Structure formats: C-alpha cells, structure tokens
Amino acid sequence: MNTDTVAGTGQKQREVSAVQAQAVTVTGRERIRPESADVTGGPDRPAAEAVPLAPRARLLPALATVYRAQLSRARVARIPLLFVATFQSVGIMVLMRGVVDGGDEARAVVAGSSVLVVAFVALNLLAQYFGQLRAGRGLDYYATLPVPPAAVVLGAAGAYASFTAPGTVVTAVAGSVLFQLPLAHLWILAAVIPLAGAALAGFGAALGLLAPRQELATLLGQLGMSAALLLGVLPAGHLPAPLAWCRDLLPSTYGVEALAHTFRPHTDWGLVTADLAVCAVVAVVSLAIATRAYRRAAVR
Amino acid sequence: MCTVRDLVKTYPATRARRGAPAAPAVRANDGISLDIRHGEIFGLLGPNGAGKSTLVRQLTGLMRPDAGAIDLLGHDLVRHPGRAARLIGYLGQESTALDELTVSLAAETTGRLRGLDARTARAERDGVLDELGLADIAGRPLKKLSGGQRRLACFAAALVGPRPVLVLDEPTTGMDPVARRAVWAAVDRRRKRDGTTVVLVTHNVIEAETVLDRVAVLERGRVIACDTPAGLKKLVAHEVRLELLWREGPPLHVPEVAALSESAQCSGRRWVLRLDPDLARSAVAALTGGPAFEALDDFTLTTPSLEDVYLALGGRTQGLVKA
Numbered sequence: 001m002n003t004d005t006v007a008g009t010g011q012k013q014r015e016v017s018a019v020q021a022q023a024v025t026v027t028g029r030e031r032i033r034p035e036s037a038d039v040t041g042g043p044d045r046p047a048a049e050a051v052p053l054a055p056r057a058r059l060l061p062a063l064a065t066v067y068r069a070q071l072s073r074a075r076v077a078r079i080p081l082l083f084v085a086t087f088q089s090v091g092i093m094v095l096m097r098g099v100v101d102g103g104d105e106a107r108a109v110v111a112g113s114s115v116l117v118v119a120f121v122a123l124n125l126l127a128q129y130f131g132q133l134r135a136g137r138g139l140d141y142y143a144t145l146p147v148p149p150a151a152v153v154l155g156a157a158g159a160y161a162s163f164t165a166p167g168t169v170v171t172a173v174a175g176s177v178l179f180q181l182p183l184a185h186l187w188i189l190a191a192v193i194p195l196a197g198a199a200l201a202g203f204g205a206a207l208g209l210l211a212p213r214q215e216l217a218t219l220l221g222q223l224g225m226s227a228a229l230l231l232g233v234l235p236a237g238h239l240p241a242p243l244a245w246c247r248d249l250l251p252s253t254y255g256v257e258a259l260a261h262t263f264r265p266h267t268d269w270g271l272v273t274a275d276l277a278v279c280a281v282v283a284v285v286s287l288a289i290a291t292r293a294y295r296r297a298a299v300r
Numbered sequence: 301m302c303t304v305r306d307l308v309k310t311y312p313a314t315r316a317r318r319g320a321p322a323a324p325a326v327r328a329n330d331g332i333s334l335d336i337r338h339g340e341i342f343g344l345l346g347p348n349g350a351g352k353s354t355l356v357r358q359l360t361g362l363m364r365p366d367a368g369a370i371d372l373l374g375h376d377l378v379r380h381p382g383r384a385a386r387l388i389g390y391l392g393q394e395s396t397a398l399d400e401l402t403v404s405l406a407a408e409t410t411g412r413l414r415g416l417d418a419r420t421a422r423a424e425r426d427g428v429l430d431e432l433g434l435a436d437i438a439g440r441p442l443k444k445l446s447g448g449q450r451r452l453a454c455f456a457a458a459l460v461g462p463r464p465v466l467v468l469d470e471p472t473t474g475m476d477p478v479a480r481r482a483v484w485a486a487v488d489r490r491r492k493r494d495g496t497t498v499v500l501v502t503h504n505v506i507e508a509e510t511v512l513d514r515v516a517v518l519e520r521g522r523v524i525a526c527d528t529p530a531g532l533k534k535l536v537a538h539e540v541r542l543e544l545l546w547r548e549g550p551p552l553h554v555p556e557v558a559a560l561s562e563s564a565q566c567s568g569r570r571w572v573l574r575l576d577p578d579l580a581r582s583a584v585a586a587l588t589g590g591p592a593f594e595a596l597d598d599f600t601l602t603t604p605s606l607e608d609v610y611l612a613l614g615g616r617t618q619g620l621v622k623a
C-alpha cells in the first residue's frame with residue numbers, strides 16, 4: 001500500500017508529484033501534530049480483517065424516532081396550515097348549507113369536508129415535504145444513517161396523518177351540528193383518520209418521491225387535494241360518469257363513504273368495514289410504493 | 301484503512317427544458333485514487349466544483365461510482381454502499397432534514413437512528429451538546445439559529461453515536477473562531493480517545509494547514525498532489541509571497557513599481573507577487589523607503605501557503621480561501 005519512509009540522513013525526503021498515479025504513494029509518516037502518532041499504531045490493517053459494522057437501527061424504534069421528530073417539525077412549522085385546512089373545510093360546509101338540505105347530500109358534504117382536512121395535510125403537505133427534501137438533498141441525512149427505508153416513510157406518513165386529527169374532529173363535529181347529523185358514531189373517526197390518513201399519506205409520499213422535480217411534487221400534491229375536494233364534497237349522485245370513475249379511484253373517497261355511512265339513521269356496518277378495508281389496502285400498497293421510491297431517491 | 305482506486309463519476313448531460321438550459325455532462329471525479337490511514341485527519345482541498353463533495357458522497361454510499369473501487373476498513377463500499385452508514389458519521393453540506401427540529405432533538409434523533417437505545421442516545425446527546433457549548437440553545441429549532449450555530453448543531457448531531465470514521469463536508473462554513481476551535485477540539489478528542497479517522501472537505505487553506513495531517517489537492521476531478529501540508533509547501537519553499545494593496549492606482553511612474561508590475565498578478569488594487577526571498581526583501585525596502593509608500597495602503601510578506609502550492613501545481617482558479 002504505502003511505500004515506507006525514506007529516512008535518509010535525519011532529514012526525511014518526500015516525493016510529491018503532480019502526476020495522478022504517484023499522488024497515492026506519498027512517503028513519509030511524519031505528522032504535523034505529534035499527538036497523532038500514538039493512535040496510528042503501525043501499518044494499516046490488511047483488507048481481509050474487516051472492522052465490524054455498527055448495528056442497524058431496528059424498524060420499530062427507528063419508526064418511533066422518525067415519527068416523533070416529524071411530529072415535532074409539524075408542530076413547529078405547520079400549525080397555521082392546519083388552521084387553514086380546518087377553516088377551508090368549515091367554510092365549504094357553510095357555503096353548501098345554502099344549497100343542500102339534509103339527506104344523503106348533507107352526509108356527503110360533512111364527511112367529504114372532514115376527510116378533506118386529512119387530504120390537505122397528508123397528501124398535499126407530505127408530497128410537498130418529500131419533494132422539497134429530495135431537491136434540497138435532505139434525504140442524504142436519512143440515507144447516511146442505518147435506518148430501514150420503511151421507518152422513514154412510515155414515520156413521516158404517520159406523523160402527518162396524526163397531525164390532521166384535531167382539524168378533522170373539529171370539522172366533523174362542526175358539520176354534524178350545522179347539518180343536524182347524529183354525533184353518536186363519530187368515534188369511527190378513530191379508524192377513518194389513521195386508515196384514510198395512511199392511504200393519503202402513502203399517496204402523497206409516493207408523489208413527492210417519484211416526481212422528477214420539486215415543483216411537480218407540489219403541483220401533484222395540490223391537484224390530489226383539489227380532486228379530493230371536488231370529488232369528495234360534491235354529492236356523488238350529481239357527477240357525470242367519468243368524474244364518478246375518478247371518484248372511485250381516489251383513496252380519500254372510501255374514507256368519505258365510511259364516515260358518511262355512520263351518519264345514516266341505520267348504519268350498515270358491513271359497508272363501513274368494506275370501505276375502511278379499501279383504505280387499508282390502498283395504504284399498504286401506496287406506502288410500499290413510497291418506500292421503494294425512497295430507496296431509489298436516496299441513492300443515486 | 302480506506303483506499304480509493306480510479307474512481308470515476310460523471311453527471312449525465314441534461315436536455316434543455318423551459319426555464320432550464322441544457323447542461324453538458326460533467327466528469328466530476330476523473331480517476332481519483334487515495335490512501336487514507338488509520339487515525340489521521342485527511343483533507344480534500346480544492347476550489348468550488350473540484351469534485352470534493354462528489355467524492356465524499358461516493359464514500360458515504362450516497363452515490364454509486366461509474367467505475368473504480370472503494371475499500372473502507374475491509375468493506376467493499378462499491379458493492380455494499382449500505383455499509384457506509386454503519387461505519388461513517390457523515391456531515392453533509394446541507395441541513396434540510398434537521399432544519400425544523402430543535403438542536404437537542406436533532407442530536408437525539410440522529411443517535412437513535414444510528415441504533416442507540418433511548419438512554420444512551422440521550423446521554424450522548426447531552427455530552428456532545430455540552431462539549432460544543434450548545435447547551436444554552438438546545439431547545440431552539442435549527443431554523444431560528446444563525447448560520448454558524450446551525451452548522452455547529454449539525455456537527456453535534458453527526459457526532460452522536462460512535463463511528464470509526466467521520467466524513468465532514470466543510471464543517472466550519474460560517475463559523476466564528478470560537479465555534480471552529482470547538483469543532484477541532486472535538487475532532488481531536490475523538491481521534492485521541494477512539495482512534496477516529498477523519499476525512500475533511502475544505503477550500504480554506506489556513507484550515508488545511510493547521511488541522512490536517514495529510515491533504516489531497518483536487519482540481520477538476522483529479523488529485524493533483526497528496527502529502528502533508530508541510531511537505532507540499534516545500535514545493536514552493538524557494539519563494540515568498542508579497543501582497544500589495546494600493547490606495548488608488550499603483551504609482552507606475554515609480555521605476556521600482558513599474559518593474560514589479562511585470563511579474564505581479566493584479567486584481568483591482570491588489571497585487572500578488574511570488575518572489576525569490578532576496579528580491580522580495582529589496583522590493584519591500586524600495587517600496588517602503590521611497591515615494592511609492594504614499595500610495596501603498598497595506599502590504600504583507602508571507603511564506604507561501606497551500607494556495608501558492610495549488611497555483612504552482614497548475615491550479616487554474618482563484619477559488620481557495622485564506623481566512
């Protein structure tokens with residue numbers, strides 16, 4: 001490897017060369033700072049004797065750590081946006097109150113506006129965040145730590161999804177009061193928020209990580225949210241066929257439907273469960289895609 | 301300890317888009333070979349765009365080289381880039397991921413993600429924040445700190461969780477002398493205590509001369525020299541450097557000044573001359589004793605620095621900083 005010291009008559013000779021090939025065989029072990037000598041400890045180790053690797057971070061602790069860090073970021077930086085999301089939803093309900101009078105339409109408006117808060121944060125803001133992180137080389141931070149990719153994606157998605165909870169609850173309660181819907185089954189939000197949240201956050205993370213440019217990630221996130229707004233809040237019966245198909249493709253729709261069912265006088269729990277199951281499947285698939293996208297984006 | 305052989309990395313050309321002109325392919329690393337020894341502070345010195353970050357991003361597994369080999373502590377990092385995270389503590393040039401966390405949470409999170417359990421991560425966090433004098437601002441988000449404080453906080457995070465190798469990409473950018481000293485003291489402590497090897501990227505020649513054991517000088521993706529700073533400076537030991545700063549224009553009617561102007565590198569009111577020591581002495585005597593002294597704002601006579609070495613080796617830009 002290194003050629004040895006050429007120690008002549010007390011004065012060490014050193015070869016320096018502007019030639020690339022020789023630049024690596026610099027001689028001389030003299031150090032500027034004497035204290036460095038005691039750690040050098042003789043010649044370099046042979047390559048065969050590999051130094052043991054530090055342990056990996058395990059999935060669950062790493063996930064919890066990312067979750068905690070992301071939630072704290074969201075609290076520092078995103079609280080005003082949560083207010084915006086909630087006001088937007090409450091505003092939509094107030095507007096629709098003049099147009100809609102009770103029945104299925106009212107249920108759809110309240111359920112759609114509530115899930116819209118989830119879409120705003122989990123889909124739109126998370127797509128934006130991952131797009132920005134990727135463009136600003138922020139992914140390097142995670143990529144140079146021994147963290148499972150799933151922990152990064154799930155931790156961030158979970159934090160954004162749970163960050164939406166207060167806004168969603170406020171919107172659902174306000175809407176129920178406004179349209180005189182029963183409050184009894186609102187506990188279903190405890191299932192709707194995590195499942196729709198996971199599905200939309202997975203969708204948002206995948207968009208943010210797959211979009212070739214940051215602006216595109218932001219744009220896609222916002223388009224997704226607009227779609228959730230239009231297709232979720234407008235009563236399904238009035239939509240032309242192509243839009244109705246789009247509505248069926250949008251993951252937020254199933255969260256909206258599940259919540260809307262519980263506002264009926266006689267809730268069909270089978271339908272609620274089926275809708276939530278769709279959310280869960282979409283969540284698993286979209287989070288898996290986002291994890292793959294992260295892996296690809298982190299190492300180029 | 302770490303050997304790099306014939307590393308090549310080319311950024312592909314991009315086609316023109318609206319708002320973004322076409323960019324040709326850039327060969328950012330053009331056959332780089334290095335041997336980094338156990339327990340040394342090894343520097344990569346070069347101007348902006350020399351390819352320093354590109355090199356360390358391959359060392360840290362962030363990018364795959366197009367060709368070449370990297371062996372770190374017996375591990376083939378080209379084949380297993382994922383292992384780099386388990387060997388190296390890395391401080392990148394950007395801090396985007398940590399910006400909205402508090403200093404304390406940034407350090408603790410990094411420790412946890414390096415596989416430490418909660419109690420150890422907290423203990424190491426407290427130790428590092430105390431060591432770097434960050435305890436007072438531990439509760440503030442990085443975003444609300446000054447540039448130098450933020451950099452120091454990122455450095456602190458990079459130190460949490462033991463690693464045999466530290467790779468630091470311009471760690472002291474924007475730091476005042478106090479913070480810089482804290483960084484070098486922390487680096488030195490780890491080297492003495494744990495035998496940590498440090499790879500340091502810099503374009504600051506003073507920093508390079510004072511803290512590095514050995515330095516590789518990079519220019520346009522190639523290593524143009526590699527030795528101890530003292531060894532490199534012997535290349536230009538026969539010269540001294542005379543810098544003149546004129547109040548307004550140089551008084552070219554003075555014969556001594558006119559004579560010097562031929563060999564001077566002029567940039568505005570500033571002249572840089574590399575002279576034989578005897579010549580430099582007589583030039584200084586003539587300038588300070590004669591009528592030219594009136595026109596002189598400031599002058600310095602110094603032994604050559606790594607910047608002079610870089611220029612003597614054929615460095616083409618004026619990109620190195622002396623501060």
Ligand SMILES: Nc1ncnc2c1ncn2[C@@H]1O[C@H](COP(=O)(O)OP(=O)(O)OP(=O)(O)O)[C@@H](O)[C@H]1O
Nearest residue numbers: 311326328346347348349350351352353354355503
């Ligand atoms: N992502 C990229 N895409 C295309 N070209 C790039 C990219 N990153 C760097 N380059 C180019 O590669 C060359 C080397 O860049 P690099 O970032 O390694 O320089 P550096 O030595 O770290 O400079 P600095 O001192 O400014 O940090 C430069 O010419 C740069 O323009």
Ligand SMILES: [Mg+2]
Nearest residue numbers: 352353354393
């Ligand atoms: Mg750089």
